[in-house]
Amino acid sequence: MSSRFYSQKTKTLAITSGKGGVGKTTLTANLAQALAQQGQRVLIFDGDLGMANVDIMFGVKPEGNILDVIRGEKEISEVVTQVSPLIALISGGSGIVELNRLNPFERRALVDSVSQLEHAYDYMLIDTAPGISDNVLYLNAAAQMSAVIINPDPASLADSYALIKVLNREYKETRFSIICNQVRDEVEGLALFNRFSEVVNRFLSIGLDYWGSVPQDNLLKRSTLQQRLIVRHEPQAESARAIQAISLRMQQSVQKSDTKAGLQFFWEQVVGVA
Ligand SMILES: Nc1ncnc2c1ncn2[C@@H]1O[C@H](COP(=O)(O)OP(=O)(O)OP(=O)(O)O)[C@@H](O)[C@H]1O
Ligand SMILES: [Mg+2]
Incomplete structure (x- = not known):
């Protein structure tokens, strides 16, 4: 099959962290922008x-979530909220904890309906949520790539290490990208990455990608706080420019890993369809 075929599949990327409050949601929204x-x-x-x-x-405020689709109460198109011309949002809601205990019929139905979106994005x-709960692990394992957000707080490093360790041991994940957030400047960010990367490399034999x-x-x-995306409203701000640079690095990096691409693949992994 041609590479063009693969490149048309949706690239799936989990934004995750060991510790809470490190900026996952902020970076997800701004990276999307x-x-x-x-x-x-x-x-x-x-x-x-x-x-x-x-x-x-x-x-x-999204109309519904994935649980409504699992229960057959809504079509997938009814729970996808268009938030700007090129960005749409779908909420897992309380369906998140149900996803890995569906019966075979529900699994197939969910994968089929979500796969309808394949070529639209x-x-x-x-x-994701922070930490190493089941749903965090399976969302990361299903995604083509995981970007782990770390910050200078020592607890963030310890918890991110724990997350990478479980994903590696239990799900055989080997590719992780790191985004350093809330650092003083690029120099501190790179030093933080190097420190973390050295530990992960030494004890888990995993090499990490630095995204910025x-x-x-x-x-x-x-x-x-004002519900404005900085990348859109103040694109010249230092953090906005950093996020734009990360989004470019991310696109280059994801292009190189087509193996787990696609929404269908993602959802099959999430619900455990063999
Ligand atoms: N680079 C940054 N500079 C200043 N403030 C930041 C930065 N990144 C994140 N924040 C702030 O930190 C707080 C936590 O961010 P956010 O909610 O995105 O974290 P999270 O990882 O999604 O948290 P949770 O684990 O609870 O989901 C927010 O108030 C956000 O505005
Ligand atoms: Mg969040």
């Missing part, structure tokens, strides 16, 4: 049951 500004069609899957969710960043970004650093930026914080 950066991708859209570069002409990519993006579906965001909100895989976190928690409170401060990605819908808030876009100022929308270039990327699916999955905003986002500085601690009060403009980003303020922008988020």
Whole structure:
């Protein structure tokens, strides 16, 4: 099959972290915006049951979630919310905890309906909950790539190490990309990456990809509080430029790993269809 065939499949990317509050949701929304500004069609899957969710960043309240589709109460198209011309949002809601215990009939029905979206999006970004709970692990394992967000807090490093370790041991995941957030500058970010990468490499024999650093930026914080995406409203801000650069690096990096591409593949992994 030609490479063109593969490149048409949706690229699936989990945005994840060991520790909570490190910026997953903020970066997911802004990376989606950066991708859209570069002409990519993006579906965001909100895989976190928690409170401060990605819908808030876009100022929308989704009509339903994946559980409605599992129960056969809604069509997939009814739970996809278009938030801008190139960005759509689908919420896992409480369906997230159901996904890996569906019966074979429900599994097939879900995979078939979600696969209808396959050619409508270039990327699916999955905003996960923090930590190593089952649903975080299977969303990461199903995605083509995982971007782990770390910040200078030692607890963030320890928890991210634990997450990478389980995904490697239990799911044989070997490719992880790192985004350093809330650092002083690029120099501190790179040093943080090198420190973390060295430990992961030494104890788990896994090499990590560095996707870049986002500085601690009060403009980003303020922008988020006002439900504005900084990449869109203040594209010249330091953090916005960092996120744009990461989105370019991400596209180059994902192009190189076609093996687990596609929405159908992702959903089959999530619900455990062999
Ligand atoms: N680079 C940054 N500069 C300034 N503030 C930031 C930055 N990144 C994130 N924040 C702020 O940190 C807080 C937590 O961010 P966010 O909700 O995106 O984290 P999260 O990882 O999704 O959290 P959770 O684990 O609870 O889902 C928010 O108030 C956000 O505005
Ligand atoms: Mg979040």
